[in-house]
Amino acid sequence: MPFHSWMDHVTHQGITHLSAAERKATCHLCLEICPGGGLEAHLEAHHRGDVECSLCAAHFLGVGGLARHKEDFHRLTPDGRAPPHVHAPVRAAVVGRCTVMGCSSVFVSWKEFVLHFEAQHMKNCSAHSRLCHLCLSCLPNDEAARLHQAKHARSVAHCCKKCSARFWNGKRLNAHISHFHRMV
Numbered sequence: 001m002p003f004h005s006w007m008d009h010v011t012h013q014g015i016t017h018l019s020a021a022e023r024k025a026t027c028h029l030c031l032e033i034c035p036g037g038g039l040e041a042h043l044e045a046h047h048r049g050d051v052e053c054s055l056c057a058a059h060f061l062g063v064g065g066l067a068r069h070k071e072d073f074h075r076l077t078p079d080g081r082a083p084p085h086v087h088a089p090v091r092a093a094v095v096g097r098c099t100v101m102g103c104s105s106v107f108v109s110w111k112e113f114v115l116h117f118e119a120q121h122m123k124n125c126s127a128h129s130r131l132c133h134l135c136l137s138c139l140p141n142d143e144a145a146r147l148h149q150a151k152h153a154r155s156v157a158h159c160c161k162k163c164s165a166r167f168w169n170g171k172r173l174n175a176h177i178s179h180f181h182r183m184v
Contacts, residue, residue: 006108103120135172
């Protein structure tokens with residue numbers, strides 16, 4: 001089954017092929033399953049340095065994983081070419097890039113960026129913090145997150161036309177467009 005993006009593939013794997021326990025222990029960057037609480041250390045290893053796929057948003061801890069990914073997901077031959085029966089490698093259009101200074105990651109969707117942001121850049125937030133997947137606000141607890149989501153539901157949203165991000169005011173939407181979509 002062809003997928004339009006790495007995150008579509010990750011979502012499919014989680015829904016179709018993994019148990020609930022495996023989903024909680026699966027890295028969204030490389031699909032490695034890290035049982036026994038090893039996911040946090042695994043994500044930290046990605047943060048320290050990994051190998052990024054040039055065709056999608058996948059990241060791997062070694063070139064071997066990247067090579068297997070390019071053969072399996074993008075259907076490339078070991079020398080990097082598409083076989084004759086494959087017209088082109090799976091490559092989704094990039095819609096934005098990470099807004100954190102010094103991070104060069106690019107994304108094919110807002111959802112993919114939110115997952116990256118949560119895994120890679122929320123280290124400064126407390127363990128009880130919750131991230132709003134609509135506007136990236138860091139909220140102190142579950143109750144604040146519930147109230148925040150209710151405000152999203154009842155306010156007139158300023159929706160991005162390039163992705164699924166939504167904001168309460170035009171100023172935050174314009175900042176999102178100029179930072180996240182700056183290269184698009």
